Amino acid sequence: MSAVGFNFQRKITNMKIMSLLSLMMVSLQILCNIAYANVKPNILFVLVDDQNNETLGYTGHPIIKTPNIDRLAEKGVLFKNAFVTTSICMASRASIFTGLTQRTLNYRPRDPLGTTRITDKNLLASFPILLREAGYRTGYYGKNHVHYQNGNQFAFDLMFDEWEHLTLGMKELPNGTTRHSDELIGDRSVEFLRSQPEEQPFFLFMSMTIAHAQDRNLSPGMGHYPWPKAVDGMYEDVEPLRPRLDDPAVFESLPDFLKGSLNRSRYFWRWDTPEKYSVNMRAYYRMLTGMDGIVGRVLEELEKQGLRENTIVIYTADNGYYMGNRGFAGKWSHFEESMRVPLIIQDPRQSISQRGKIEQSFALNLDLPSTFLDLAGLNVPETYQGQSLTPFLSGSRPDDWRTFFFWEHHQFQDIIPAWSGIREERYAYAGYDRMDPPFEFLHDLQRDPDQLKNFADDPEYAEILLRLRQRTAAAIKQYQN
Incomplete structure (x- = not known):
């Protein structure tokens, strides 16, 4: 084989080795990534x-x-x-x-x-x-x-x-x-x-x-x-x-x-x-x-x-x-x-x-x-x-x-009154149902973010109040042991 042919063959061999090494490195990296992911x-x-x-x-x-x-x-x-x-x-x-x-x-x-x-x-x-x-x-x-x-x-x-x-x-x-x-x-x-x-x-x-x-x-x-x-x-x-x-x-x-x-x-x-x-x-x-x-x-x-x-x-x-x-x-x-x-x-x-x-x-x-x-x-x-x-x-x-989600607190004697209710993105409802008579809070957090006003008795909120009552009753049924 001539010197030119020998050098060409050596280049091909080197390229194969480099390709193989590159493939091995890529494979190793993939394995490492898989291992890390696991x-x-x-x-x-x-x-x-x-x-x-x-x-x-x-x-x-x-x-x-x-x-x-x-x-x-x-x-x-x-x-x-x-x-x-x-x-x-x-x-x-x-x-x-x-x-x-x-x-x-x-x-x-x-x-x-x-x-x-x-x-x-x-x-x-x-x-x-x-x-x-x-x-x-x-x-x-x-x-x-x-x-x-x-x-x-x-x-x-x-x-x-x-x-x-x-x-x-x-x-x-x-x-x-x-x-x-x-x-x-x-x-x-x-x-x-x-x-x-x-x-x-x-x-x-x-x-x-x-x-x-x-x-x-x-x-x-x-x-x-x-x-x-x-x-x-x-x-x-x-x-x-x-x-x-x-x-x-x-x-x-x-x-x-x-x-x-x-x-x-x-x-x-x-x-x-x-x-x-x-x-x-x-x-x-x-x-x-x-x-x-x-x-x-x-x-x-x-x-x-x-x-x-x-x-x-x-x-x-x-x-x-x-x-x-x-x-x-x-x-x-x-x-x-x-x-x-x-x-x-x-x-x-x-x-x-x-x-x-x-x-x-x-x-x-x-x-x-x-x-x-x-x-x-x-x-x-x-x-x-x-x-x-x-x-x-x-x-x-x-x-x-x-x-929305359900929230609650169970009664502890008379010093922590029981309540349950629903928190939505805009409205918050809590029914203190063991009071005599029961007492409800309805807050409109968009109009009143500090919850300083109770909208439960406001006729404008009657449908919202009803919806939150119903959601609370459904959640109680869902979560009741």
């Missing part, structure tokens, strides 16, 4: 206590600093219209575990006849058990306010590989030092991540005790809201904002049964004088900023362990909070301050175009367990009453997405 994502769930949707920096609060949560919203999806279906810690948390409404669970905390408990049937369909059965390592640290048929230890041993219940307050450690309960939640969460097996996905539930009150004065100048030491002195030179609905006329316009409810009696515990208000509101601000720092520690640990890029972070609260609005404390009743909560989902796998999105569709605490399972690639039980929020992470809104 990797189960980790999920970090942060559930805060007693926080309405207005108390984050990202949602517009001019004083409270929450930089870590704000960054989650900047890189994820903020659900602007997120609600709980029952505004009380215990029932809301029970719904999050089971995907069922308070009415279906027949879950009435502190019932005079004995605390209602989640049945074994509903426990076995709870999302942590299904995740664990699918190979997830599950961890839970913090507040528990839910009760189970065969005891809490039995239930949590089934649901979680590692767990520890922590109640609100400063905890004395064996070495004589003290740490806030949520700092301990952060410590346990960091330890959980440091011991995470490389090939196993995890679900980590940070069940924060912040920002619930301790219903007694802690010490002079501290009020009812114990904060982590890291934020000592913060906001001391800030004059807290007065409640937006602070006019006494707002309270005076309410029916007598609400004026005499727990919403009002607890107002006198912490909000009724300028001194109490300033002390407690500054403490509440500190709690949320302290919580934000603790979440930031855990997010930083995810980075250190190389887990951040495959960990979805979900942040929300178990119910809203009045903080003096309408002359009220607590939650429990049907107004927006009680029912609306922050909700952020940040998935590092999202396209850049979807990051920082503000979603207007209704999202519920009832949707969370369906979302957890869907993110993990698991089937959602047909018994669950919520819907997965995952379509919104890719910028799509399902055609059949809800345009």
Whole structure:
């Protein structure tokens, strides 16, 4: 063979080798992509206590600093219209575990006849058990306010590989030092991540005790809201904002049964004088900023362990909070301050175009367990009453997405009146049907976004009132256990 022929043949051979290598590289990339697509994502769930949707920096609060949560919203999806279906810690948390409404669970905390408990049937369909059965390592640290048929230890041993219940307050450690309960939640969460097996996905539930009150004065100048030491002195030179609905006329316009409810009696515990208000509101601000720092520690640990890029972070609260609005404390009743909560989902796998999105569709605490399972690639039980929020992470809104939802609160003696109703995009209805006579609220949120006027007796709204009554009756029939 001539030199020219030899060189030509060598070029052909080299081209074949390069083509083969290129093909191998492409194939390898495809396999890697397939493998990555099949990797189960980790999920970090942060559930805060007693926080309405207005108390984050990202949602517009001019004083409270929450930089870590704000960054989650900047890189994820903020659900602007997120609600709980029952505004009380215990029932809301029970719904999050089971995907069922308070009415279906027949879950009435502190019932005079004995605390209602989640049945074994509903426990076995709870999302942590299904995740664990699918190979997830599950961890839970913090507040528990839910009760189970065969005891809490039995239930949590089934649901979680590692767990520890922590109640609100400063905890004395064996070495004589003290740490806030949520700092301990952060410590346990960091330890959980440091011991995470490389090939196993995890679900980590940070069940924060912040920002619930301790219903007694802690010490002079501290009020009812114990904060982590890291934020000592913060906001001391800030004059807290007065409640937006602070006019006494707002309270005076309410029916007598609400004026005499727990919403009002607890107002006198912490909000009724300028001194109490300033002390407690500054403490509440500190709690949320302290919580934000603790979440930031855990997010930083995810980075250190190389887990951040495959960990979805979900942040929300178990119910809203009045903080003096309408002359009220607590939650429990049907107004927006009680029912609306922050909700952020940040998935590092999202396209850049979807990051920082503000979603207007209704999202519920009832949707969370369906979302957890869907993110993990698991089937959602047909018994669950919520819907997965995952379509919104890719910028799509399902055609059949809800345009209204059922909400309720069961009676607790006479201090928390029972009610049930329907929330639509424009109208909100609540029927306090155990009053004598029954009392109805109908709010037109377009004409009156602060719910200062009750349109239930307005003839112009008769057809709307009838429609919402009928929808409420149908929902009660649907969800009744």
